[in-house]
Amino acid sequence: MSDPVKVGVFVCHCGTNIGGIVNVPEVVEYAKTLPCVEWAEGNLYTCSEDGLSSIRNRIKELHLNRVVVASCTPRTHETLFRKNCERAGLNKYLFEFVNLREHCSWVHMEKPAEATLKAKDLVRMGVAKVSLLQPREDLATDVLRSAMVLGGGVTGLSAALSLANQGYRVDIVEKEEELGGLLRFVNKVFPTHRPSSVLLNPLIESVLEHQNIDVHLGTELTEVKGFVGNFKATIKENDESRELNVGTIIVAVGAQSHKPTGAFGYGRFENVMTQLDFERLGTDQHADINHVVMINCVGARNEERSYCGRFCCIVALKNAILLKEANPRAQVTIVQRDVMAVGKLYEDYYRRALEMGVKFVRYDRARPPHVVGTDREAENVRVFHVLMGKEIELRADLVLLTTPLVPAEDNQTLSQMMKIPLGTDGFFLEAHQKLRPVEFPADGIFVAGCARYPAEIPDCIGQGLAAAAKAAIPMARGQVVSDAFVSEVEPSLCSACGRCIEVCPFGAVNWAEVRTSSGGKKNVARINPAECKGCGLCTASCLSGAIRLPGFTDEQIFAMIGNQS
Amino acid sequence: MQQALKKEKKTATADLREAIQALMEANHLNLCVECGKCSAICPMVKLYGEYVHNRGTRSMVERLCFDPDGIDDEALWYCWACTQCTFFCPSGVDFQSFMTAFRQLLISHGYSEHSYSCKVCGAYLMPKKQLQILETTLNGKGNAELLYECPNCKKDKYLSTLYKLAGGGKSAHR
Numbered sequence: 013m014s015d016p017v018k019v020g021v022f023v024c025h026c027g028t029n030i031g032g033i034v035n036v037p038e039v040v041e042y043a044k045t046l047p048c049v050e051w052a053e054g055n056l057y058t059c060s061e062d063g064l065s066s067i068r069n070r071i072k073e074l075h076l077n078r079v080v081v082a083s084c085t086p087r088t089h090e091t092l093f094r095k096n097c098e099r100a101g102l103n104k105y106l107f108e109f110v111n112l113r114e115h116c117s118w119v120h121m122e123k124p125a126e127a128t129l130k131a132k133d134l135v136r137m138g139v140a141k142v143s144l145l146q147p148r149e150d151l152a153t154d155v156l157r158s159a160m161v162l163g164g165g166v167t168g169l170s171a172a173l174s175l176a177n178q179g180y181r182v183d184i185v186e187k188e189e190e191l192g193g194l195l196r197f198v199n200k201v202f203p204t205h206r207p208s209s210v211l212l213n214p215l216i217e218s219v220l221e222h223q224n225i226d227v228h229l230g231t232e233l234t235e236v237k238g239f240v241g242n243f244k245a246t247i248k249e250n251d252e253s254r255e256l257n258v259g260t261i262i263v264a265v266g267a268q269s270h271k272p273t274g275a276f277g278y279g280r281f282e283n284v285m286t287q288l289d290f291e292r293l294g295t296d297q298h299a300d301i302n303h304v305v306m307i308n309c310v311g312a313r314n315e316e317r318s319y320c321g322r323f324c325c326i327v328a329l330k331n332a333i334l335l336k337e338a339n340p341r342a343q344v345t346i347v348q349r350d351v352m353a354v355g356k357l358y359e360d361y362y363r364r365a366l367e368m369g370v371k372f373v374r375y376d377r378a379r380p381p382h383v384v385g386t387d388r389e390a391e392n393v394r395v396f397h398v399l400m401g402k403e404i405e406l407r408a409d410l411v412l413l414t415t416p417l418v419p420a421e422d423n424q425t426l427s428q429m430m431k432i433p434l435g436t437d438g439f440f441l442e443a444h445q446k447l448r449p450v451e452f453p454a455d456g457i458f459v460a461g462c463a464r465y466p467a468e469i470p471d472c473i474g475q476g477l478a479a480a481a482k483a484a485i486p487m488a489r490g491q492v493v494s495d496a497f498v499s500e501v502e503p504s505l506c507s508a509c510g511r512c513i514e515v516c517p518f519g520a521v522n523w524a525e526v527r528t529s530s531g532g533k534k535n536v537a538r539i540n541p542a543e544c545k546g547c548g549l550c551t552a553s554c555l556s557g558a559i560r561l562p563g564f565t566d567e568q569i570f571a572m573i574g575n576q577s
Numbered sequence: 578m579q580q581a582l583k584k585e586k587k588t589a590t591a592d593l594r595e596a597i598q599a600l601m602e603a604n605h606l607n608l609c610v611e612c613g614k615c616s617a618i619c620p621m622v623k624l625y626g627e628y629v630h631n632r633g634t635r636s637m638v639e640r641l642c643f644d645p646d647g648i649d650d651e652a653l654w655y656c657w658a659c660t661q662c663t664f665f666c667p668s669g670v671d672f673q674s675f676m677t678a679f680r681q682l683l684i685s686h687g688y689s690e691h692s693y694s695c696k697v698c699g700a701y702l703m704p705k706k707q708l709q710i711l712e713t714t715l716n717g718k719g720n721a722e723l724l725y726e727c728p729n730c731k732k733d734k735y736l737s738t739l740y741k742l743a744g745g746g747k748s749a750h751r
Contacts (some may be wrong), residue, residue, distance in 0.1 A: 351610070363668070366608045371642055374611060397643060399636040404643045 017143045018050040020076040021135060022067055024058035024083030026113055031056075033117040035128045039082070042132045046139045050074050058083050064096045071100040078142040082110035082135050103147035105496055105563070110138035137572040144568045148496035153542040155241035155486045156259035160185060162233060162426070165193020166469060167461025168264035169215045170476035171483075176224035178480075180487055183256050184219070184227045185247055187422075191216045191227065193266050194417075194462075199291045201469060202330040203361045211469070236261070236430045239520070239543040240456025240492050260456045260483040263440060264476060265426065267462035270311045270415035277383040277411070281390040284383060284411040286310075287327045298338030305393040305408040306332065307381055308348040312416040314377070319437055321416025323468040325352045328414045329361055332370040345371045345406050347381050347395050355468065373406075374398055383411055417466040431519045432457055440464050450479040453545070454518050455492065458483050497563035498544035499551055505558035506536040512550035512559060513537060520544040590648065593686045597641060600682065604675035608668040609638050615662035615672065621655045624710070634662045634672050653683070654691035654704035695727035697734075702727050 021043040025031030036054045043052035051070050055063040058081055070076055079102065081093050086109040094104035112131050120127035157180050161172045164186030172182045190196065198208045219225050228249050235246040245256045269288040277284045287306075306328045312321045325348070332344045346365075351372065353362035366372075373395055375381050381395035393406045419438035427434045432452045435441040440459045443451040450458050460475035461467055467475060486492045501512075503526050513521045520543035523535045537559075539550070551561040560566075601607060616622060616633030625632055632655055640647045647653075656676045663673040684692055684701055693708045694701050702708075708724060715721040726734065 362610070363608065366610070366668075367605075369602070369607055371607070372611070373639075373643065397639065399633075399639045400644055400647075402644075406643075 015077055017048045017078055018074065018076045019046075019048045019078040019080060019139055019142055020067065020070050020074065021046075021049055021052040021080045021082065021139065022058050022063065023052070023054045023131075023135065024063070024081065024112070025054060025056050026083055026117075027057065030083070030112050030117045030131075033121055033124050033127050034112060034131045035124070038128055039131045039135055043135050043139070046136055048078075048143050049139060050076055059089055059092060064092075067093075067096055068100040071097070071102055077102065077106060078145065079107045080110060080135065080138045080142050081107070082112045082131070082138065084113040085111055105148040106142070106145050108138045108142035108145065110134050140571040140574070141568045144565070144571055145563065148562065150493045150496050151498070151541045152491045152493050153239075153241050154491050155489065156243075156257055157181065157487050157490075158183070158258045159260045159262060159483050159487070160243070160245055160256055160258040161262045161264060163193065163264040163266050163461075163463070164188070164191040164219075164227065164229075165264065165266045165461065165472070166195050166212065166215065167266065167463075167467075167472040167476040168193070168262070169219050170473045171262045171264055171460055171480040172225055173215065173219055173222065174477050174480035175484060176219075176222045178484055178488075180224065180484065182225045183258065184225060185231050185233055185245075186227065186229050187232055189230045191219065191229070194269070194288075195469070197288055197292050199295055200330070200334065202326050203357050205330075205334070233426070233429070239540060240454075240486060241542070243456065259487050260458065261430070262476075262479045262483055263426065263430075263432065263452075263457065263459045263463050264461050264479070265420050265423070265463045267417040267420055267439070267466060270317075270418045272311045272413055272415055275310060276307055276381070276413055277385065277390055278413055280388070281383065281385055281411070282388050283409065284390050284413065286413050286415050287324070287331060288415075290331060290410075290412050295334060295338070298335050301335060301339065301410050302342050303407040303409045304332070304335055304342060304344045304412065305406050305410075306344070306346045306412040306414055307383075307393070308346060308351075308414040310413040310415045311418075313349065317416065317418070317437065319416070319465070320352060321414075322352070322466045323355070324414045324416055324466075325350075326355070326358055326361065326468070328412070329353070329358075329365045329370075331412060333361075333365050333368060336365075336368045336370060340368075343371075343407070344369075345373060345393075347373050347375050347393065347406075349375060349377060356470075373404070383408070417462055420463070423463070430454070430457060431517065432459075450475055450482055454543075455494075456483075456486060492542070494542060494544075495546055497546040497561065498541045499539050499546065499548070499559050499561045501537050501539055502558045502560065503536045503538075505556050507556045507558070508535050508537070509555060510537070511553045511555065512539075515549045515553045517547065517549065518543050518545055521550055593648070593682070596682055597679065600675055600678055601638075601641060604671040604678075605669050606638050606641070606672070606675060608670055609635065610668050611635065612667060614665045614667065615670075618661045618665050619656075620659060620661065621657050625655060638670070638672075648683075649688055649690070651691050651706065654680075654706060656704075657707065695730055696725045697730040698727060700727050700729070 023036050023039050025036050040052045040054045043049055051074050057063055079097055090109050094107050097107045098104045116127055116131050159175050159180055160183045161168045162185050164184050172184050176182045192212050195208050195212055201208050231247050231249040234248050237244045241259050243258050243261055247254050273279045308328055311317055328346050335342050335344050353359050375395050376398050379396040381393050383390045383393050385391040390408055390411050393408050394403055397404045433441040440463050442449050442459055443453050450460050458479040460479035461472040520540050521537050524538035525533050526536050528534050548561050548564055551559045616635045619634055622632050632652055658673050658676050660673045663671055691705050692701055693703055693705045711724055712721050
């Protein structure tokens with residue numbers, strides 16, 4: 013660029029978030045003294061329309077060709093400021109963000125003088141870097157208008173149906189021989205007490221009839237290649253391998269019910285079973301059962317599995333109510349640690365159980381209940397009553413263990429295959445717990461339902477629909493535009509060590525054959541810009557200095573840390 | 578003799594249990610959600626010293642649900658029937674009404690060892706333990722004898738005094 017660099021610096025007070033600690037006017041005065049800085053000002057809120065229009069006006073009036081905003085985090089505001097630069101006719105990659113809030117004022121609240129010094133340093137670094145930025149263009153790739161849904165449970169079915177109704181082709185890959193997932197084994201759903209088939213069958217029928225949906229039963233996923241817009245998935249259906257070309261993938265593989273073998277006589281006593289085992293037996297025998305004890309939080313909220321199963325309490329309430337309805341004289345006692353009746357109408361449902369005479373005993377994790385009986389039959393449950401300070405004995409013809417959902421067995425394999433992360437508990441880990449609940453860090457792959465965390469039916473359907481809506485975005489647009497700050501390999505420098513391929517969390521680096529100057533061939537690393545997220549891991553790991561990340565080049569970093577004032 | 582008495586009590590327990598069950602249902606004791614507000618507000622828990630597992634309102638609900646043998650425990654007689662717990666209960670447990678009826682039930686079944694009754698007419702007045710506490714407190718002020726009779730008997734007593742003062746239709750005032 014031949015034009016002289018003209019930098020505008022905009023320092024935000026962020027109300028009192030920054031302005032209450034950092035002396036903003038002092039930072040502004042300092043910024044004016046920095047090389048190439050044409051303009052510097054403070055704003056109460058730079059992200060407000062006042063602040064944004066001020067940036068645009070200064071760009072136009074003073075012909076600024078670089079902009080530095082020193083305010084909050086790029087995570088939430090970078091797009092806004094870049095767009096704003098674009099509106100004023102400035103290439104959006106000529107903008108640099110300095111984080112004065114998270115990196116300075118919030119962490120140095122007690123030391124305003126030092127915080128002001130640090131703020132000056134940070135602004136100086138931003139100005140040094142922005143001068144070396146070059147204009148760039150966004151990258152666009154085409155997106156196939158089809159999706160693959162992994163899992164044919166209630167989540168996957170909802171997601172698939174939604175996408176198919178929007179006009180996209182959908183392939184459902186289900187490893188079982190039947191659609192419906194875990195919900196098939198539930199006899200009635202809470203809190204309406206309608207058979208699960210009433211809910212599931214219409215969904216399955218619509219999916220099977222839908223012209224846009226292909227269902228692959230008894231099918232395994234063996235390989236996934238490619239990136240958003242153009243995934244190549246290999247599936248094994250009836251011992252035959254097939255390739256599916258899809259634009260997006262929704263992971264709705266669900267979870268499995270925990271089997272607490274060995275605990276509370278499970279596996280030893282015939283009348284000790286999990287809630288799901290009990291539901292599979294149907295409701296015919298309910299009227300003949302007189303004494304039922306349910307033990308909640310079996311295998312949940314302990315050292316091994318720290319999470320709460322989220323709806324298992326309601327499952328216990330449901331079965332207790334069903335038993336009470338079938339036999340009002342039945343003694344149903346729920347031995348619990350806390351009753352988590354969280355969700356629409358569930359507190360009323362809990363009250364209904366209380367009103368019907370279902371009893372609740374709290375147990376202490378340190379003194380869990382134990383089930384006693386003859387060789388094969390459990391007869392009593394002994395539990396230490398915390399409030400009475402003594403052990404009580406509850407008669408039990410049937411002991412139901414309320415267990416949480418646990419991650420599906422092949423989560424690990426899928427995680428490695430698609431480079432999508434698992435949390436410490438073994439469930440798939442979304443990109444952001446609050447802001448991006450159904451997405452993965454890798455673009456074009458989405459997660460929904462119990463694959464992510466135990467979820468009840470409305471949550472599963474809601475997440476399935478959410479994932480479908482998210483997956484439809486790139487497919488509706490027909491192309492994906494990605495950030496231009498992606499890594500680039502200089503083939504002549506690449507030593508083909510393969511470290512970058514190993515470290516890339518997005519699978520964006522692969523081998524490519526190039527011709528050498530002497531006429532031979534050699535393998536070098538090549539980065540697919542559509543998959544690269546610009547994280548810089550490959551750049552940092554490259555021993556030959558062959559990988560360059562625009563926006564974070566060596567020159568820029570050295571300029572930032574070099575010219576100490 | 579002692580043993581015979583005990584046996585009698587045991588047999589009484591069966592229908593007493595059913596009556597208690599009916600009382601519990603009528604006053605919604607089963608609706609307890611273990612929030613603990615009742616025990617936190619209970620003035621008697623404060624009176625009897627630090628919180629002990631068997632003294633709060635909440636634990637009485639538990640005891641009656643799960644411990645049929647605890648029926649002659651003195652802790653059942655700690656309650657003053659003051660309505661604080663009933664007022665604060667978010668679930669609508671009417672503990673005050675329950676306690677009043679429950680004590681009548683216990684007394685009618687012969688469990689009266691922890692109760693104090695009016696020394697004139699024999700009507701239930703208050704738990705024995707609380708009478709003792711009040712006696713000790715009031716003795717210092719010399720008013721303890723005010724405790725021993727029920728309001729009706731007191732009224733009768735003072736009325737007859739007044740009647741004597743008014744004796745023969747003459748005015749008490751000069």
